[in-house]
Amino acid sequence: MTAGENSVQSNKSIPDLAPLEAVLFDIDGTLCDSDPLHYTAFCQMFAEIGMEVPDVEFLSKNIAGKHNDDIAAILFPDDIPKGLKFMEDGEAKFRRLASENLPSIKGLYKLTKWIEDRGLKRAAVTNASKQNAQLMISKLGLQDFFDLVIVGSECERPKPYPDPYLKALQLLQVSKDHTFVFEDSLPGIKAGVAAGIPVVGLTTNYPENLLMEANPTFLIKDYEDPKLWDYLEQLDKKREEVVEKQPLEFPNNLGYPNCKREEQEILVLEFENQIQTGRQMQAFVHETKNK
Structure with a gap:
């Protein structure tokens, strides 16, 4: 698939x-702009094993963004273990290069x-x-x-x-x-x-x-x-x-009525300004429910 x-x-x-x-x-x-570093590492690796370096277009279409297992199979279809070792060594070279300079996008x-x-x-x-x-x-x-x-x-x-x-x-x-x-x-x-x-x-x-x-x-x-x-x-x-259209949420046990957002905001202000103790809160909620 x-x-x-x-x-x-x-x-x-x-x-x-x-x-x-x-x-x-x-x-x-x-x-980060790391692909040039990957390409440099690839070039060094291919040179070490005496292989021709694939061109940039080939790397873009077949290598870039792929998992190492898939890259190994593409580069060395007849010798996967060799391909995996190649990728492992190439990654080590990349890390050395990236440690020295890794420009952000x-x-x-x-x-x-x-x-x-x-x-x-x-x-x-x-x-x-x-x-x-x-x-x-x-x-x-x-x-x-x-x-x-x-x-x-x-x-x-x-x-x-x-x-x-x-x-x-x-x-x-x-x-x-x-x-x-x-x-x-x-x-x-x-x-x-x-x-x-x-x-x-x-x-x-x-x-x-x-x-x-x-x-x-x-x-x-x-x-x-x-x-x-x-x-x-x-x-x-x-x-x-979207936020403006959403109704304010209140705990059910406070007993706030379902009303428009503007009315709810007024209730919040009244609550903050008037409620000082648990008894006052209960009285305020009772009054609000009976309006």
């Missing part, structure tokens, strides 16, 4: 997600502040190894930002299957109808779409026409893209409208 089968692709736009509950991020190429910290200011839940969801994921998040200073980190190897199936994103929704206890994803690769976008979550794709390293094949909600260049902030502004406005 492919990721597209049994897909529950969301047709929601970002503003329609209000009130937003959570934001999910891929890591490689989404939080432009505008990342502006976006993380927006998310923190609104108290949203957040998770990193990646096909990278756990070691790589932890290193990149640490180098970016985001250890305290994420509520949890989901890696593909800890799921039944990695991306492009929806399992990692479905696991994130389950653990965060949020709805796909009030969550969206940031992704930069074809497998990653397919995974989010198959999980029924709107996906914002980043054209960090891959052409728009390639990413559009996976049906993202829309594409952005980076986190300073005006298109993204226009949608987030609409989302804030939509949230205010």
Whole structure:
């Protein structure tokens, strides 16, 4: 079964997600511009074993965003153990390179502040190894930002299957109808779409026409893209409208009547100003119920 089968692709736009509950991020190429480092590590590894280095287009279409087991099978279909060892050594080279320099995607910290200011839940969801994921998040200073980190190897199936994103929704206890994803690769976008979550794709390293094949909600260049902030502004406005229409909730034992929001707000003020003791509270509630 492919990721597209049994897909529950969301047709929601970002503003329609209000009130937003959570934001999910891929890591490689989404939080940081790590793909050039992966390519450098690949080049060094291929040179060491005397193999021709695949071109960037091949890597983009066949390697980027995939789980290491799948990459090993693509590069060494006749010798999987050799492929797995190759990937393990390549990951070690990548970590050395990333430890020296790991640039964040432009505008990342502006976006993380927006998310923190609104108290949203957040998770990193990646096909990278756990070691790589932890290193990149640490180098970016985001250890305290994420509520949890989901890696593909800890799921039944990695991306492009929806399992990692479905696991994130389950653990965060949020709805796909009030969550969206940031992704930069074809497998990653397919995974989010198959999980029924709107996906914002980043054209960090891959052409728009390639990413559009996976049906993202829309594409952005980076986190300073005006298109993204226009949608987030609409989302804030939509949230205010949704909240304004929701009735205030009161404990049943207080006996507040069902009434318009404006009347409820007046009752709250009266309660705060007049009720000082348990006896006074009971008297006030009794009067309110009998009006």
